[in-house]
Amino acid sequence: MGDGDTLFDALVIGAGPAGVSAALRLQQLGHSVLLVERSAVWPRAQVGEALTPGVRNIIELLDANDALAEVPHVAHAGSRVLWRSRTPDLLQQAGSAIVDRGRFDAALLALARRRGVELEQPARLLHLAGAAGDWRASLLCAETRCRQVRARYILDASGRGAASRIDCAPRLAAIWGEVDQSALAQLDGATQVEALEHGWLWAGCLPGRRYRLMLVCDPHAARQAGTAAPEARLRAACANSQLLRAAAGLPLLGAVQMCSATPYLAPDSWQDGRLKLGDAAFALDPVSSSGVEKAMRFSLQAAVALHTVLGDERPERHALARRFFEGRLVEACARHAHWTEAYYGQAWCADQPFWQARARCEAVGDGAERPELLAALSTERARLAGYQPPELKPLAGLNPARPLRLHGGAAIVELPCVVDDRVCLQQALDHPHLERPLAFLENEALFPHLARLAQPLPLAQLLQMLADCMPGHKAERIAAWLWQRGLLESVG
Numbered sequence: 240m241g242d243g244d245t246l247f248d249a250l251v252i253g254a255g256p257a258g259v260s261a262a263l264r265l266q267q268l269g270h271s272v273l274l275v276e277r278s279a280v281w282p283r284a285q286v287g288e289a290l291t292p293g294v295r296n297i298i299e300l301l302d303a304n305d306a307l308a309e310v311p312h313v314a315h316a317g318s319r320v321l322w323r324s325r326t327p328d329l330l331q332q333a334g335s336a337i338v339d340r341g342r343f344d345a346a347l348l349a350l351a352r353r354r355g356v357e358l359e360q361p362a363r364l365l366h367l368a369g370a371a372g373d374w375r376a377s378l379l380c381a382e383t384r385c386r387q388v389r390a391r392y393i394l395d396a397s398g399r400g401a402a403s404r405i406d407c408a409p410r411l412a413a414i415w416g417e418v419d420q421s422a423l424a425q426l427d428g429a430t431q432v433e434a435l436e437h438g439w440l441w442a443g444c445l446p447g448r449r450y451r452l453m454l455v456c457d458p459h460a461a462r463q464a465g466t467a468a469p470e471a472r473l474r475a476a477c478a479n480s481q482l483l484r485a486a487a488g489l490p491l492l493g494a495v496q497m498c499s500a501t502p503y504l505a506p507d508s509w510q511d512g513r514l515k516l517g518d519a520a521f522a523l524d525p526v527s528s529s530g531v532e533k534a535m536r537f538s539l540q541a542a543v544a545l546h547t548v549l550g551d552e553r554p555e556r557h558a559l560a561r562r563f564f565e566g567r568l569v570e571a572c573a574r575h576a577h578w579t580e581a582y583y584g585q586a587w588c589a590d591q592p593f594w595q596a597r598a599r600c601e602a603v604g605d606g607a608e609r610p611e612l613l614a615a616l617s618t619e620r621a622r623l624a625g626y627q628p629p630e631l632k633p634l635a636g637l638n639p640a641r642p643l644r645l646h647g648g649a650a651i652v653e654l655p656c657v658v659d660d661r662v663c664l665q666q667a668l669d670h671p672h673l674e675r676p677l678a679f680l681e682n683e684a685l686f687p688h689l690a691r692l693a694q695p696l697p698l699a700q701l702l703q704m705l706a707d708c709m710p711g712h713k714a715e716r717i718a719a720w721l722w723q724r725g726l727l728e729s730v731g
């Protein structure tokens with residue numbers, strides 16, 4: 240049997256956090272994976288070193304704690320943030336860290352190999368033929384050897400650069416350089432974030448005594464103003480800042496770099512037999528420093544969608560997995576855009592054009608091929624914008640003598656959810672007091688139990704009904720949670 244006869248369940252292109260997370264999760268779920276990474280330099284340089292606390296539980300789920308223990312990192316010493324006013328705030332974010340991203344990615348990849356994921360590196364895809372379920376890929380390995388492989392699914396995790404995209408906000412560019420940490424001893428270990436009239440600055444210590452200075456700005460505005468080279472723009476921004484003035488004239492360690500930082504969604508992320516992951520599917524505004532976490536999380540969700548269709552090829556399963564995948568994609572982008580708009584709107588200089596354009600923006604661009612995805616994005620953003628958390632009702636108002644039923648404004652909807660590592664349709668509660676429809680609370684399915692509350696039910700019976708399937712204290716907490724948010728009402 241030739242190599243071209245081996246049928247991999249997934250061929251993953253790109254060994255960044257998105258590609259490797261998907262590979263590890265698919266391998267955990269029992270699938271064969273071939274990973275292709277084009278970079279011959281490994282560990283390779285990569286921006287995106289500040290990791291948010293949520294990365295930790297993803298690492299746990301992938302059982303990767305030990306593998307990452309040796310990755311050089313700087314424990315987060317808090318952030319000095321000059322944003323809402325001209326006086327900086329010192330913020331702590333427990334659980335976040337700044338890592339050597341090249342080494343972080345390399346350690347994850349080494350783990351994937353140890354677990355049985357096959358790797359071709361350096362290698363790239365030359366040609367793809369066939370169709371979903373049986374792709375035939377020609378790979379060029381180490382620039383010398385051609386390898387033919389077959390794969391049921393292709394996962395594109397090749398990073399930023401989607402050709403077809405919906406921009407979720409106006410264009411952004413990032414310009415960064417590094418200086419020696421010892422030259423900025425007065426700055427302590429805290430990360431510095433500062434809003435300037437025409438953009439914002441991020442600066443912080445990296446492993447290896449390097450200190451990163453990064454400016455995020457509007458690429459068009461800088462060009463129109465005839466502002467000179469990126470290095471001059473970075474230095475000018477530091478000189479105009481309050482927190483980083485001392486860095487403006489320091490010698491740089493290497494050349495200044497620049498890249499696009501525009502947040503976007505690739506509308507063709509799910510095609511028949513071909514899925515996009517991580518930055519290939521969506522990119523976030525770097526202001527939240529959560530790109531790696533969201534890329535990894537989406538890969539885990541995509542792996543479950545793929546596991547669902549690999550195990551059951553019926554068209555309805557396929558449609559459900561796709562609905563789940565695209566729902567998570569839209570949700571990730573809409574939530575982030577909603578948060579970002581509010582954050583930009585809070586800046587001390589929010590009356591400046593750079594900030595105004597980003598504090599209230601519509602998704603624009605290449606939605607023509609998937610107008611329903613663009614529509615889903617605006618619906619989700621409108622829902623988030625209109626959502627007001629309810630005032631919690633006192634528990635004392637819950638009178639055991641009066642029967643309870645679901646509030647008149649509640650609706651029961653069907654939602655694609657993950658149950659036992661597969662996507663399935665689950666009933667969920669929807670209500671204006673909920674930010675999104677709710678299928679599970681405290682890891683317990685709410686339905687079919689709550690369906691009985693279409694008719695009034697005494698509190699004792701409701702608690703008994705819930706306690707038949709879960710510990711009694713959980714049943715009490717769930718009933719209280721629903722009551723406090725006005726999702727239950729007393730009758731009579």
Ligand SMILES: Cc1cc2nc3c(=O)[nH]c(=O)nc-3n(C[C@H](O)[C@H](O)[C@H](O)COP(=O)(O)OP(=O)(O)OC[C@H]3O[C@@H](n4cnc5c(N)ncnc54)[C@H](O)[C@@H]3O)c2cc1C
Nearest residue numbers: 253255256257277287289397398413517518528529530531
């Ligand atoms: C300026 C800037 C600052 C950021 N700062 C942060 C931050 O502080 N914290 C954070 O969490 N996120 C940050 N991000 C976002 C973060 O870097 C990305 O979200 C993250 O790297 C996405 O991971 P990925 O695996 O999708 O892509 P990548 O990390 O880009 O990995 C893609 C991989 O695919 C490989 N590849 C590309 N093409 C091919 C091909 N044809 N064949 C084979 N292999 C290929 C590449 O070599 C690479 O290894 C930042 C982004 C920008 C632009």
